[in-house]
Amino acid sequence: MENFKRLPAIRMLASELIGTVVELQSGQKDSYQPTIYLSPTGAEVNRVLIAGTAVEKEDVGSDNSFWRVRVADPTGAIFVYAGQYQPEAMKAIQKLEAPSFVIVSGKLSHYTPEQGGETIVSIRAESIASVSLELRDHALADISVHTIKRIMDAKTNKNVQCYYGNYDFGSLAKSISVLLDQIVEDSEQAGAVPPASVTALEVKPAETPKPPEVKLPEAPVTKPPESPKQEAVSPPQPPVKEPEKPVQDAGKGAPGEKTKKSRKKETAKGPAEQQKEAPGASKPEMKPEPPKEAPKPGATPNVLDxxxxxxxxxxxxxxxxxxxxxxxxxxxxxxxxxxxxxxxxxxxxxxxxxxxxxxxxxxxxxx
Known part of the structure; x- marks a missing residue:
């Protein structure tokens, strides 16, 4: 048996997941070969990762427990299943309280009714975790960034043009815009900073580009040539003399003598200052630092990154x-x-x- 590599989980929104109905098959399919689906944005999907709100849960199994959870994000909702072959996910669903915020990873699953009709897309859960609103919003923002990148690349994807030529990418982009607006609103209400990925996308309504400023061509010079600005030229004035030093400065001696005297005064003050700094003189009291308290047992030092x-x-x-x-x-x-x-x-x-x-x-x- 060949060694098959575990495929990465593709970050997807519910609206795109629901529309992922094309199965890619190359040659004869092996029993161990994973099933690959083509999403409307061109992602080749086997395993997926979603984030949203677990709206409701129900045990739909007859003989054995088989749990179903409906997970919704701002773009749509999808069913997540877990049974005896997914014990960890099933236990997590049993303990889950609805509604609650969750992040789910699992394999994409398709079911087409025998009598015909639309293909039902769901997720067979591998793991499901209850998270906070902040973590759910961070996950949705990250999923939105990956989806937008795929939308930008879909125009040059031949498989997308072949199988999803009529797909409404505008509707998907609009739902992402609404989702990001909601994340920003949640962050503002909680007094938190929006996720960095949302800030990088600049969640703003589409602005109409400003028309370029039209500069009228300057008319040919018809004005008479301007004469030199005579009004600005003032009549010649006598040179300004520097203010003479007061006579009384002469009696004080030359500046050099004044500097020498000031130095002598400063030198004379030296011993007096030394007396003030004598051992008997009072010095400002230095308050001893309080001893640092040792961390209490079980308390985490403030070193967590x-x-x-x-x-x-x-x-x-x-x-x-x-x-x-x-x-x-x-x-x-x-x-x-x-x-x-x-x-x-x-x-x-x-x-x-x-x-x-x-x-x-x-x-x-x-x-």
Whole structure:
């Protein structure tokens, strides 16, 4: 059996996911070969990553538990499923409270009714994590940036032109604009700074370009030639004499003598100043610095960087649902645009600082 590489999760919005209905198949399909779908923006999709709000959940299984969650973002909604073959995701859904903000990663799934009709697109969950509003907005902003880049490249994608020639990219772009406006509004209400990716996109209504300023051609010079500005030329004035020094300065001696006297006075003051600095003289009291208190047991020193604080925030948000797997934490960070972080190192540092515990190997919980 050949070794198949695990495909990356494509960041997608619900509206584009719902329209991803074209299956790409090259040659004879192997039982181990993943199914690849072509999205309207040209992404080749097997695994996806989405962020939104878990609006409702339901156990739709008959013999065994098979959970379904409806996840919505500002562009649309899609169903997420998890059963006995996705135990981690199923347990997370069981503990999930609806509504709540979530980040989901999983495989794209298609179902076409036998009697015909539209293809139903859903996600078979691999992991699902409950997050804060701020983290959800960061994830949606990052997903929007990736979607916009694909839209810009779709015009030159031959597969897109072939299968999605009539796709309404304007509607998708408009929904992204509404989404980014909502993220900015959420940040303002929370008193927080909008995600950097939103700021980079400059979320502003489309401005009509200003017409170029039309400068009328200057008419040929018909004015009489201007004479030299005689009015500005004042009559010659006598040279200004420098003010004479007062007579009384003469009695004070030359400047050199004055400097010498001042130096003598300064020299004369030296011993008096030395007497003031004598050992018996009073000196300003130096207040001793209060002893630094040792950090209390369990308290984290103020040395956590932004990445560690972000991981701690993810675990604290998920605390009511119990533990969180390391892979799920990595997926959440990947959704936020931090795929290159050393998750193992961050978790080890938080654990040594007493901020998190590891009740089971590979699963973590905030203290």
């Amino acid at each position: 932004d990445a560690e604080k972000m991981v701690l925030d993810i675990l604290k948000t998920h605390k009511p649902q119990g533990t969180l797997a390391k892979d799920t934490i990595a997926n959440v960070l990947r959704a936020l645009g931090y795929a290159m972080l050393n998750v193992d190192g961050i978790l080890a540092k938080l654990k040594s600082a007493g901020e998190i515990i590891e009740p089971k190997d590979g699963f973590y919980r905030a203290v």
